[in-house]
Amino acid sequence: MTLNEPAKRPLELWGGIECTVVQIGSEFRNQVEETGHLQRLSDLDAIAALGIKTIRYPVVWESIAPDHPDICDWTWTDERLTRLRELGIRPIAGLVHHGSGPRYTSLIDPEFPDLVARHAERVAARYPWVDMFTPINEPLTTARFSGLYGHWHPHGRDYPTFLRCLITECRATVLAMRTIRRITPHAQLVQTEDMGKTFSTPHLRYQADLENERRWFSLDLLFGRVDRQHPWHEICLRHGIKEEELDFFLEGDGAPDVIGINHYNTSERYLDEAMDRYPECFHGGNHLHPLNDAPRIDHYADVEALRMDIPSEELGFKARLAEVWDRYRHPIAVTEAHHGSTREEQVRWLIEVWHEVQALRETGHDIRAVTIWSLLGAVDWNSLLVARTGFYEPGAFDIRSGQPRRTAIGRAAESLANTGAFEHPVLDQQGWWRREGRHSHPPASKVEAPFRARRPILIAGATGTLGHAFARLCAVRGLDYVLLTRGEMDIADPASVDAALARHRPWAVINAAGYVRVDDAARERDVCFRANATGAEAIAQACARLGLPMVAFSSDRVFDGSLGRPYLESDSVSPACVYGESKAEAERRVASAHPEALIIRTSAFFGPWDSANFVYQVLRDLQAGRTVKPSEGIVSPTYVPDLVHASLDLLVDGERGIWHLANQGMTSWRELAKRVAAEAGLSWRAGPQAVQDKPRITALSSERGLIMPSFEGAVSRYFRECEVDWNAQGFLDAAE
Structure with a gap:
C-alpha cells in the first residue's frame, strides 16, 4: 500500500442504530423498543434520504430467539432487511449488542459460543446477501460492564468473571464467523471495540499501564497474538482461564477484516490519588486489580482526561486511531461517533472526528468510514442503562415527535454523505473538550488560540x-x-x-x-x-x-x-x-x-x-x-x-x-x-x-x-x- 492509497477512496459515512438488548437483574432493556424503531419501518426510508449506504443494524439473538434457541421469530428482521435491500443500504449485521444472550444462557455459560454460532449460521442462511457482520459488539467493554463492574448480567465484580466473559465472547465471535463463512465465504468481520486510554499521576502509573494494556486484549485475542509472552497470558492463567482456551485463538482466523473503533469523550480517563480534589461521584479504586506484587495505592479518583492538563495532541480520536493503526496495520472504521451533549457540541464532535480521520488518511492510515451513532438516539445511556429515567439523547433524528425529526446531526449527515463537507456557524467555535475552562484544575498558564472568526x-x-x-x-x-x-x-x-x-x-x-x-x-x-x-x-x-x-x-x-x-x-x-x-x-x-x-x-x-x-x-x-x-x-x-x-x-x-x-x-x-x-x-x-x-x-x-x-x-x-x-x-x- 502506498502512502496515500487510502485517501484515493472517498471516506464513507456509515450509520448505526442503537440496538442494545441488555439484561439487568431479571429484566431486559431493548433500545430498539425504547427508541420506537421497533414499530417504525419508515425510519429506514428517512435514513436512506440522508444518503447513507452502509448501516450497523440489529439481527439480535435475544430478540429473535428469546425463549429457546430453536424457536425463532424472523418477522421483524425479514421486513427490515428486505427494506434495507430495496433501499440499497448495506447492513452490518449485529448479532449480540452488549448483551449476554437470552435468558437461557449468559456470558459465563460454556455453551454460549456454540449457541451464538448457531444463531449466526441461521442468519447467514436466511440472508445470504448480507456480507458484513459484528457477531459480538465491544466484547472487552461488555465484559468489563458485566463481569468487572457489575452493571449488567451476570453482574460480576472480579477478574475471574471478567476474563471468563471476555474469553466466551471472543470464542463466540470466532465460531460465528466460521459458520457464516461456510455459507458466505467472502463475509467480513467488522469487530468493534471502545478504544480509550488511561492517564495518571506517577503513583498510579501501574494502574494506568494495566488498563492501557488491557484495552487491546480482545483484539489481540482475535488476531492470534496472545501467546505465552503476551502480558495478559499469565494474568488469565492466574484467574482460571485454561491454557488451551487461549491457544484456541492462536490460529488467528478470528482476525477482523475491519477494526471498528468506538471512542467517546469519557473513554479517556485520568487517575489521581488526591481524591479530595474531585466530587465523590468520581471516587473509585482497584481493590480487584489482578496484580499481587508490591503494595499499591488502590483508592483514587477516576475522571475525564479531557478535563486535566494533558497535551491536546495526546487526547482524542486522532491519537487513538493512530495507535490502533500502528499496532495492527489493518483497515479501520470509526464505528461510533456520538457525543451526548447540546446540539452544537454534537455537531462539533462529529465534524472534528471527520476532519481528523481525513487527516490520518492523508498520511497513509487505512480508515474506511465514520459512523454516525446513533441515528435515532439512545435512552438512559448516561447511566449505562442501569437507571430508568427516560433520559434521551437525540442523534441524526429526534424521536420525541410523531415521526422522527431530523436534527442538525441529520443535516450534517446528509451533507457529509453527499459532499464530504458540512458548514454551520456553530463550527466557528471549538467543542467544550478543547475550550478554556474545561479543566478541573486549570493549568498555571495556557492560552488557546481562537478557532476562527466567529459569527454571533x-x-x-x-x-x-x-x-x-x-x-x-x-x-x-x-x-x-x-x-x-x-x-x-x-x-x-x-x-x-x-x-x-x-x-x-x-x-x-x-x-x-x-x-x-x-x-x-x-x-x-x-x-x-x-x-x-x-x-x-x-x-x-x-x-x-x-x-x-x-x-x-x-x-x-x-x-x-x-x-x-x-x-x-x-x-x-x-x-x-x-x-x-x-x-x-x-x-x-x-x-x-x-x-x-x-x-x-x-x-x-x-x-x-x-x-x-x-x-x-x-x-x-x-x-x-x-x-x-x-x-x-x-x-x-x-x-x-x-x-x-x-x-x-x-x-x-x-x-x-x-x-x-x-x-x-x-x-x-x-x-x-x-x-x-x-x-x-x-x-x-x-x-x-x-x-x-x-x-x-x-x-x-x-x-x-x-x-x-x-x-x-x-x-x-x-x-x-x-x-x-x-x-x-x-x-x-x-x-x-
Whole structure:
C-alpha cells in the first residue's frame, strides 16, 4: 500500500442504530423498543434520504430467539432487511449488542459460543446477501460492564468473571464467523471495540499501564497474538482461564477484516490519588486489580482526561486511531461517533472526528468510514442503562415527535454523505473538550488560540429574564452572542434594527425583548403592541431580507383557557386579554414577514437566576410569614434553563414555525405553590381558594415534539441550581 492509497477512496459515512438488548437483574432493556424503531419501518426510508449506504443494524439473538434457541421469530428482521435491500443500504449485521444472550444462557455459560454460532449460521442462511457482520459488539467493554463492574448480567465484580466473559465472547465471535463463512465465504468481520486510554499521576502509573494494556486484549485475542509472552497470558492463567482456551485463538482466523473503533469523550480517563480534589461521584479504586506484587495505592479518583492538563495532541480520536493503526496495520472504521451533549457540541464532535480521520488518511492510515451513532438516539445511556429515567439523547433524528425529526446531526449527515463537507456557524467555535475552562484544575498558564472568526447570535432583551438566560447559557454552550439593550437596538424601529444587524453581522437573531406586564397591558395597549407586535415584525422583516434564522417568543396567553385540555400548536388562538392579543398579533406578523422564523409559545417562567417569577415570590412570602395568594387557572410551569436549552437546540436544528415549549405536565398555581413550599421545607400558608366550576386551562402540550422534561423534576432542580440558599437565614436579607 502506498502512502496515500487510502485517501484515493472517498471516506464513507456509515450509520448505526442503537440496538442494545441488555439484561439487568431479571429484566431486559431493548433500545430498539425504547427508541420506537421497533414499530417504525419508515425510519429506514428517512435514513436512506440522508444518503447513507452502509448501516450497523440489529439481527439480535435475544430478540429473535428469546425463549429457546430453536424457536425463532424472523418477522421483524425479514421486513427490515428486505427494506434495507430495496433501499440499497448495506447492513452490518449485529448479532449480540452488549448483551449476554437470552435468558437461557449468559456470558459465563460454556455453551454460549456454540449457541451464538448457531444463531449466526441461521442468519447467514436466511440472508445470504448480507456480507458484513459484528457477531459480538465491544466484547472487552461488555465484559468489563458485566463481569468487572457489575452493571449488567451476570453482574460480576472480579477478574475471574471478567476474563471468563471476555474469553466466551471472543470464542463466540470466532465460531460465528466460521459458520457464516461456510455459507458466505467472502463475509467480513467488522469487530468493534471502545478504544480509550488511561492517564495518571506517577503513583498510579501501574494502574494506568494495566488498563492501557488491557484495552487491546480482545483484539489481540482475535488476531492470534496472545501467546505465552503476551502480558495478559499469565494474568488469565492466574484467574482460571485454561491454557488451551487461549491457544484456541492462536490460529488467528478470528482476525477482523475491519477494526471498528468506538471512542467517546469519557473513554479517556485520568487517575489521581488526591481524591479530595474531585466530587465523590468520581471516587473509585482497584481493590480487584489482578496484580499481587508490591503494595499499591488502590483508592483514587477516576475522571475525564479531557478535563486535566494533558497535551491536546495526546487526547482524542486522532491519537487513538493512530495507535490502533500502528499496532495492527489493518483497515479501520470509526464505528461510533456520538457525543451526548447540546446540539452544537454534537455537531462539533462529529465534524472534528471527520476532519481528523481525513487527516490520518492523508498520511497513509487505512480508515474506511465514520459512523454516525446513533441515528435515532439512545435512552438512559448516561447511566449505562442501569437507571430508568427516560433520559434521551437525540442523534441524526429526534424521536420525541410523531415521526422522527431530523436534527442538525441529520443535516450534517446528509451533507457529509453527499459532499464530504458540512458548514454551520456553530463550527466557528471549538467543542467544550478543547475550550478554556474545561479543566478541573486549570493549568498555571495556557492560552488557546481562537478557532476562527466567529459569527454571533444577536439577542434582543438585555434587561429581561429571558435575554439574560440566553446570554448565560450561550456562554456555557460556546455559542458566541451579542446581548443588546433597547438603547443599542430599538426593536420597534426598523432603522435601529438594520443598523444593529449590519454592525454585529449575526448568523441568527433571538428576540427575547418585549412587554411583559400582563396586568398593565389593558391601560398601556399601544406601548404593549409596539413592543410585542411591531418590534417582532421589524426584526422578522430584517432577518427575512438577510436570510437569517430568527427566534420569536409568544405566550400561552394567546389562548383563553376554555378548551378544557392543554393547547397544541394547531389550535386556533383565542386571546382573552390585551397582552394575549399582542402576542397573537406578533405571531401573525412574524409568520407573514419571515415564514422560516421559529415562533416559540411558552408559559409561566421560573428560573434560578432572578427574582421576577412566581416561585421566587412564593418562597419569599412564606419565609417572611406572609400568606400566599395564588392566581386561579391551570398552567404548564416553564423552567427557564430548560426553555433556553430547548430553544437553542431547535435553532441549531434549523426548525421553523410554531413550537410549544413548556415543561411537561400541568398544575394549578395553588398546587405549584404547595410543591415549591414542600421542596423548600417551608410551612404552607395560603389564602382561601375560590370555587370554580370549570378552571381555565392554558397549559401547553405539543404535537411537534415533547422535548422538555417534566415540571416536577424542574422544580426539584430549581433548588439545586438556584443561586440563593432558600434554607439559609441570609435569604431574607438578600431578598429585601
